Amino acid sequence: MSLKNLQKSHTLNSISLPSVTTKISFRGRDFYLKRDELLHYELSGNKFRKLYQLINTPSKTYTKLISYGGTQSNAMLSMAYLANKKDWKFDYYCKNIPLHVKQNPQGNYKKALDLGMNVFEVEHDEFQQSISRLFLQINPHEVLVPQGGADKIAEVGIKVLADEISAWMDEKKIKNLNIITPAGTGTTAYYLAKSLPECKIITTPVVGDENYLKVEMSALGKYPDNLYIINTEKKYHFAKPYREFFQIYKELKEIDIEFDLIYAPKMWLSLLQNLEKFEGDVLYVHSGGISGNESMLKRYRFKGFI
Ligand SMILES: *Cc1c(COP(=O)(O)O)cnc(C)c1O
Numbered sequence: 001m002s003l004k005n006l007q008k009s010h011t012l013n014s015i016s017l018p019s020v021t022t023k024i025s026f027r028g029r030d031f032y033l034k035r036d037e038l039l040h041y042e043l044s045g046n047k048f049r050k051l052y053q054l055i056n057t058p059s060k061t062y063t064k065l066i067s068y069g070g071t072q073s074n075a076m077l078s079m080a081y082l083a084n085k086k087d088w089k090f091d092y093y094c095k096n097i098p099l100h101v102k103q104n105p106q107g108n109y110k111k112a113l114d115l116g117m118n119v120f121e122v123e124h125d126e127f128q129q130s131i132s133r134l135f136l137q138i139n140p141h142e143v144l145v146p147q148g149g150a151d152k153i154a155e156v157g158i159k160v161l162a163d164e165i166s167a168w169m170d171e172k173k174i175k176n177l178n179i180i181t182p183a184g185t186g187t188t189a190y191y192l193a194k195s196l197p198e199c200k201i202i203t204t205p206v207v208g209d210e211n212y213l214k215v216e217m218s219a220l221g222k223y224p225d226n227l228y229i230i231n232t233e234k235k236y237h238f239a240k241p242y243r244e245f246f247q248i249y250k251e252l253k254e255i256d257i258e259f260d261l262i263y264a265p266k267m268w269l270s271l272l273q274n275l276e277k278f279e280g281d282v283l284y285v286h287s288g289g290i291s292g293n294e295s296m297l298k299r300y301r302f303k304g305f306i
Pocket residue numbers: 045046074075148150182183184185186187188189260263264287288289290
């Protein structure tokens with residue numbers, strides 16, 4: 001479907017493409033920034049791109065969207081929003097939810113519940129088996145999206161992002177481009193690399209280590225030659241607060257760009273620590289996820305980092 005048709009036909013018509021690209025100066029260097037976080041609040045950043053094909057699917061195609069993952073996931077909120085707008089039920093499977101979360105829902109979890117999400121809690125030990133069963137039992141009127149939107153359906157929307165970047169490169173006459181974006185499942189980085197063989201795609205693993213990331217990406221196909229994984233000197237655990245993460249978030253906020261507190265800080269830190277390796281212009285693709293900051297900022301305050 002063309003961009004024009006997208007704008008006309010889908011019910012989420014506040015989203016207009018292409019997203020803007022701006023130039024920022026940060027720690028003495030110039031970076032281009034693809035502002036995908038401005039596309040939409042709930043369907044922000046790469047979740048909009050990954051769900052693009054579903055966004056463009058007529059409501060009557062399905063009656064239910066099913067997924068699974070963490071209780072503060074950005075993908076969960078995006079899918080809850082999408083299902084709500086499409087009038088689809090949304091069933092979401094999570095591992096044991098802590099009592100305090102159930103009694104006092106917050107952040108993305110609360111927002112998704114308010115949008116009609118049905119939560120199914122599964123014992124830790126039974127989780128994998130329950131998920132396998134979901135894949136076997138799916139019927140044609142339901143759509144099952146793997147955790148974090150790590151699925152081949154993501155390719156169509158990420159190709160649209162890649163086409164926007166190509167058109168922008170032509171307009172700016174940029175030949176040698178490094179594209180930066182953080183990886184959870186690696187789906188976004190993978191399909192960007194596949195769709196833009198003339199560019200270097202640089203990512204960092206935020207959820208697990210480099211090996212985990214490569215395993216995740218191997219489920220999507222052959223590893224692209226133009227995809228590079230960089231890392232920070234220090235090891236970080238997923239979704240934990242760190243002083244240096246907050247520091248970089250704050251500095252970027254001071255130049256009026258808000259990033260998420262889970263993925264972006266590690267990407268920026270590893271980029272800054274490896275910058276001399278990359279020749280040419282640098283385009284950071286903002287991966288969105290700012291809706292998760294509310295609950296993360298609470299944890300930063302609790303830790304005394306703010
Ligand atoms: C989901 C998410 C990612 C990870 O995207 P993948 O395609 O799973 O690698 C990165 N940044 C933000 C803010 C996200 O919400």
